[in-house]
Amino acid sequence: MAIAAVRDAAVARPAVTLARRNARSSSASSRRFSGGRRPPGLFASSLAPSPRSGRSPCSAAASDGRRMPSSPSGEYPAELRDLHVRRMVEAFDPGVPLPQAFTPPSSWYRDPSFHNLEFERVFLRGWQAVGYVEQIQNPHEYFTGRLGDVHFVVCRDAEGRLRAFHNVCRHHASLLARGTGRKLCFVCPYHGWTYGLDGALLKATRVSGIQNFSVDDFGLIPLNVATWGPFVLVNMDEDSPAQVEAEWLGSCSEILRSGLDSSLKHVCRREYAIECNWKVFCDNYLDGGYHVPYAHAGLASGLDLDSYTTSVFERVSIQESRIASTGGDDLGRLGSKALYAFVYPNFMINRYGPWMDTNLVVPEGARRCRVIFDYFLDAALKDDDAFIEKSLEESETVQMEDVDLCEGVQKGLESPAYCSGRYAPGVEQAMHHFHCLLHESLTRP
Ligand code: FES
Numbered sequence: 001m002a003i004a005a006v007r008d009a010a011v012a013r014p015a016v017t018l019a020r021r022n023a024r025s026s027s028a029s030s031r032r033f034s035g036g037r038r039p040p041g042l043f044a045s046s047l048a049p050s051p052r053s054g055r056s057p058c059s060a061a062a063s064d065g066r067r068m069p070s071s072p073s074g075e076y077p078a079e080l081r082d083l084h085v086r087r088m089v090e091a092f093d094p095g096v097p098l099p100q101a102f103t104p105p106s107s108w109y110r111d112p113s114f115h116n117l118e119f120e121r122v123f124l125r126g127w128q129a130v131g132y133v134e135q136i137q138n139p140h141e142y143f144t145g146r147l148g149d150v151h152f153v154v155c156r157d158a159e160g161r162l163r164a165f166h167n168v169c170r171h172h173a174s175l176l177a178r179g180t181g182r183k184l185c186f187v188c189p190y191h192g193w194t195y196g197l198d199g200a201l202l203k204a205t206r207v208s209g210i211q212n213f214s215v216d217d218f219g220l221i222p223l224n225v226a227t228w229g230p231f232v233l234v235n236m237d238e239d240s241p242a243q244v245e246a247e248w249l250g251s252c253s254e255i256l257r258s259g260l261d262s263s264l265k266h267v268c269r270r271e272y273a274i275e276c277n278w279k280v281f282c283d284n285y286l287d288g289g290y291h292v293p294y295a296h297a298g299l300a301s302g303l304d305l306d307s308y309t310t311s312v313f314e315r316v317s318i319q320e321s322r323i324a325s326t327g328g329d330d331l332g333r334l335g336s337k338a339l340y341a342f343v344y345p346n347f348m349i350n351r352y353g354p355w356m357d358t359n360l361v362v363p364e365g366a367r368r369c370r371v372i373f374d375y376f377l378d379a380a381l382k383d384d385d386a387f388i389e390k391s392l393e394e395s396e397t398v399q400m401e402d403v404d405l406c407e408g409v410q411k412g413l414e415s416p417a418y419c420s421g422r423y424a425p426g427v428e429q430a431m432h433h434f435h436c437l438l439h440e441s442l443t444r445p
């Protein structure tokens with residue numbers, strides 16, 4: 001299995017490779033459009049980097065140790081809001097070495113103003129995983145999705161070209177396409193304006209007598225779209241780089257590509273609406289297996305936790321574990337090794353045995369997220385219904401255990417008892433790396 005190559009390549013690197021800026025040199029299939037619109041900036045100027053200190057963000061934010069105030073509604077006058085958000089961002093100091101570092105303050109996980117900033121600086125910039133290639137394998141196939149206020153549709157036009165658009169009718173803004181499927185054209189459910197899958201407005205109904213109007217000016221607004229391996233990515237930023245692979249995966253691209261080098265077919269999708277900030281789910285994923293023996297008894301018996309390693313790259317971290325030889329995985333679901341790759345900011349690729357599952361963590365507000373699991377299986381096992389059913393059952397058990405953990409953490413983050421915590425330096429390197437990347441995104445001009 002190609003995963004062996006993945007592991008060997010990853011462990012050949014130091015346990016923690018410090019992030020370096022992306023080299024935008026390699027190529028990937030991508031299409032560039034000029035129609036994407038960057039929303040107006042929340043800040044007129046960039047956020048300044050914070051001074052280095054080993055103090056708790058709580059004490060950095062308020063000299064008497066109380067945590068900084070936050071507005072449940074996020075409705076501040078612009079000036080105060082900017083200051084408020086700036087203080088929250090600066091309350092985490094990425095310059096402090098991991099053994100001395102404090103985690104970001106709880107306001108990062110519950111404040112609506114902070115959440116808005118994240119959307120602008122993290123999700124509306126850079127390549128974001130949104131789906132998988134099998135969804136739009138053939139001409140006329142499409143799927144829809146949402147990232148914050150951005151509703152998008154990804155499709156293949158009649159010529160088989162990959163396209164992505166804002167899923168908003170140019171007449172009176174109705175959402176246009178729904179769900180996923182196959183269509184010759186998109187007909188708006190409101191007044192029937194009709195668009196080709198290349199985005200062109202084909203028909204504007206009942207507009208006779210209209211002046212200063214050309215259908216050419218009212219096509220769907222395009223988004224940048226690309227594929228990498230089995231995944232579909234979009235980029236909301238009109239200045240997005242064409243080098244998807246380098247920007248998205250950096251030096252990890254070869255490692256991950258070899259890990260996916262097998263015949264994997266999509267089996268099913270499961271979605272979990274979780275009452276927690278999206279980062280709580282990511283943090284839980286990135287704790288280096290720390291919680292596994294305490295929270296996942298079944299999974300823990302299947303993994304050889306002494307073999308667990310974490311490697312950190314530019315925007316990717318990889319956690320790996322051998323599978324226990326003592327029979328914890330009777331079904332054979334896990335194979336001989338498990339690899340968990342986190343691609344900043346919100347995408348996880350899990351490869352084990354004949355399976356791959358991906359987790360897309362979609363923020364749905366400061367205190368709520370949706371995690372979309374897509375399960376892929378080696379094609380040779382695609383018809384083994386009993387194996388698939390039992391595997392999904394085992395996976396579901398783990399997911400529900402994680403949902404419970406994450407919702408518990410969110411409740412704790414809401415409590416006045418908690419502002420900030422510490423990292424376990426031997427296992428939580430990937431989580432610290434994630435927080436440092438977030439800080440970088442939030443402070444980059
Ligand atoms: S809003 Fe789409 S046709 Fe009117």
Ligand SMILES: [Fe+2]
Binds near residue numbers: 284
């Ligand atoms: Fe877990």
